[in-house]
Amino acid sequence: MHVPLLIIGGGLSGLAAALRFARFIPDVLLLEQHSRIGGLNSYYYRNNRLFETGLHAITNYAAPKVKNAPLNRLLRQLKIKRKELALHQQNQSEIRFPDLESLLFSNDFSLLDSEIESKFPASHQGFHKLLQVIERYDPFKPLPFISTKKILQEHLQDTLLTDMLLCPLMYYGSSIERDMDFGQFVIMFRAIFLEGMFRPGGTIKDLLDLLLKHYTDHGGKIKTKATVKKILHTGKKIHGVLLNDGTEIRCDYILSTIGSEETFTLLDNPSGLETLPRLGFVETIFEIEKSTELKQGHGRTIIFYNTGDHFLYQQPDSFVDFNSGVICMPQNFQDLPESSFKEVRTTHLANYNEWKELLKDKDSYKSAKDDTALTSLLVAEKILGNFAQNIVYRDTFTPLTIERFTAKKNGAIYGNPVKIKDGDIGYDNLYLAGTDQGFLGIIGSMLSGVSIVNQHILPRL
Numbered sequence: 001m002h003v004p005l006l007i008i009g010g011g012l013s014g015l016a017a018a019l020r021f022a023r024f025i026p027d028v029l030l031l032e033q034h035s036r037i038g039g040l041n042s043y044y045y046r047n048n049r050l051f052e053t054g055l056h057a058i059t060n061y062a063a064p065k066v067k068n069a070p071l072n073r074l075l076r077q078l079k080i081k082r083k084e085l086a087l088h089q090q091n092q093s094e095i096r097f098p099d100l101e102s103l104l105f106s107n108d109f110s111l112l113d114s115e116i117e118s119k120f121p122a123s124h125q126g127f128h129k130l131l132q133v134i135e136r137y138d139p140f141k142p143l144p145f146i147s148t149k150k151i152l153q154e155h156l157q158d159t160l161l162t163d164m165l166l167c168p169l170m171y172y173g174s175s176i177e178r179d180m181d182f183g184q185f186v187i188m189f190r191a192i193f194l195e196g197m198f199r200p201g202g203t204i205k206d207l208l209d210l211l212l213k214h215y216t217d218h219g220g221k222i223k224t225k226a227t228v229k230k231i232l233h234t235g236k237k238i239h240g241v242l243l244n245d246g247t248e249i250r251c252d253y254i255l256s257t258i259g260s261e262e263t264f265t266l267l268d269n270p271s272g273l274e275t276l277p278r279l280g281f282v283e284t285i286f287e288i289e290k291s292t293e294l295k296q297g298h299g300r301t302i303i304f305y306n307t308g309d310h311f312l313y314q315q316p317d318s319f320v321d322f323n324s325g326v327i328c329m330p331q332n333f334q335d336l337p338e339s340s341f342k343e344v345r346t347t348h349l350a351n352y353n354e355w356k357e358l359l360k361d362k363d364s365y366k367s368a369k370d371d372t373a374l375t376s377l378l379v380a381e382k383i384l385g386n387f388a389q390n391i392v393y394r395d396t397f398t399p400l401t402i403e404r405f406t407a408k409k410n411g412a413i414y415g416n417p418v419k420i421k422d423g424d425i426g427y428d429n430l431y432l433a434g435t436d437q438g439f440l441g442i443i444g445s446m447l448s449g450v451s452i453v454n455q456h457i458l459p460r461l
C-alpha cells in the first residue's frame, strides 16, 4: 500500500491535519494505536454513561465577526460551519489565592480589568502597559527563551498578581516548570483572558465524530488499533512505516503527532534534545447528583486555586501537589441543554516517577489513587462547600493512565518542554505537529496540524 501522506496519531492535531489535507488530496491515511480517536481528549463509558477524559473548556472563543481569530481561522481551514458546533460560552471563572484573594474573569475582558483595578490598584496602570506589549508581540517569531516572570515583575507592583495571572495560563498551557516563555504566555493570555472559554454543545465524542465525518466524506481513510512500530527510512529520506502487526505502508510524507522523542524512537535515532522534567497531572472526576447545589462557587465554570505562600508550578517531590490546582464544573456554560448529571473535575500537578514506583505493587497504586481522590475532594469542598454525600461515581487518572492510553512519554500532557516550532526534525519528508510543536490545548493542537500541512506538505505535492 502507498499513500501520499501518512499521519501518525488520531488525536486532535492528527485529525485536523488529516481533514485539511483531505480537502485537497483525499488519499491520506490516519493511523491511531487506540481503538478510539481523540488521544488526550477522548472519552470512555462507565455505568452506561459517557465520560470525557480531558475536556474542561476550549480556549480561544471568538464571535463570528472576528474573522482573524484563531477559532474562526481554524473553522474556515477545515470548512466546518459554526452552527455545526453549537458553542456555549463559559459563565464566569475565578482565580482564588490565600486569604480569599480572588479575581473573576469571563469572556468579557472588562471583568478581569475591573477586578485588577479594584483589588490591585497599584498595578493597574502597569497592567495596561503589559496589555500593549501583549497586543504588539508576535509569539510565532522564533526567539530564544524570554522569562515571563521577569516581564510581569517589570510591569506589575504586586507579586501576588503576577502569580495569580500565571496560575491559569500555566495550568492550561505550560510544559515547563516555574516560568513561561513570553511567546507562550502571550498565546495563552490571548486564548484565555482576551478571547475566553467555551465548550461545544454535545460531548467531546460529538466533536470527534464531526471531524471524522468531514474527513471521511472527503475520502480520507483511518485505521485504528494500528500502532506504528518503526518509521522506515534511508538516511534522511522516509519511505513508510511498519505496524505492530507486521503491515508495511509506504508513503511520500509522514506527519507525526505523537511527540518528538516518541517519533525519534520510531526512527531508531536519539533525539539529541535537551532533557528537562516533564510535567505530570492527576485528574479526578466526581459525578454528583444532579440536584446538588454547591454552596460556594456556584455557577463558576472553572476555579484555579492556590493555597501556598507562592504559586509553585513545578514537578512535586511527592505523588501529588494539592497546594494548587484546577476545579472545573463542566455543566456551568451558558445555555447548555439540560443534562442528567453534574460533575466536579479536579486537576493537580503530579510526579510520574513516584506513581511509576507505586505500580510495582498494584494495591499500593490503587490505594494512592483513592487517597488522591479523597484529598482532592477535601480541597475542593473547602472551596465549593460539602458535596461528598452526593457523589455517585468517581474516577482518577494518573500520569500512568495517560501514558497507557496515549503512549505519551511519562504521561506528560504538555509533552516535551523543548518545543520544535517549525515542525522540522531534520528529515526530508517527515514533520512534527501537535503538542511537541508547541501549540497546546484543543485549538492549539488543531491549528498546529493545519499549519504544518499548509506550510510544509501541500506546497510540495
Ligand SMILES: Cc1cc2nc3c(=O)[nH]c(=O)nc-3n(C[C@H](O)[C@H](O)[C@H](O)COP(=O)(O)OP(=O)(O)OC[C@H]3O[C@@H](n4cnc5c(N)ncnc54)[C@H](O)[C@@H]3O)c2cc1C
Binding pocket: 008, 009, 010, 011, 012, 013, 014, 031, 032, 033, 034, 037, 038, 039, 040, 041, 053, 054, 055, 056, 057, 058, 059, 226, 227, 228, 229, 257, 258, 283, 402, 405, 406, 407, 408, 413, 433, 434, 435, 436, 440, 441, 442, 443, 445
Ligand atoms: C486530563 C486532561 C484535561 C485536558 N483539558 C483540556 C481542556 O480543557 N481544554 C483544552 O483545550 N485541552 C485540554 N487538554 C489538552 C488537550 O487534550 C491536548 O492538548 C490535545 O488534545 C493534544 O492533541 P495532540 O493531537 O497533539 O496529541 P494527542 O492527543 O496525544 O494525540 C496523539 C495520538 O497519537 C496516538 N499514538 C501515539 N503513539 C502512536 C503510535 N506509535 N502509533 C499510532 N498512534 C500513536 C495516541 O494514541 C494519540 O491518540 C487536556 C488533556 C488532558 C489529558
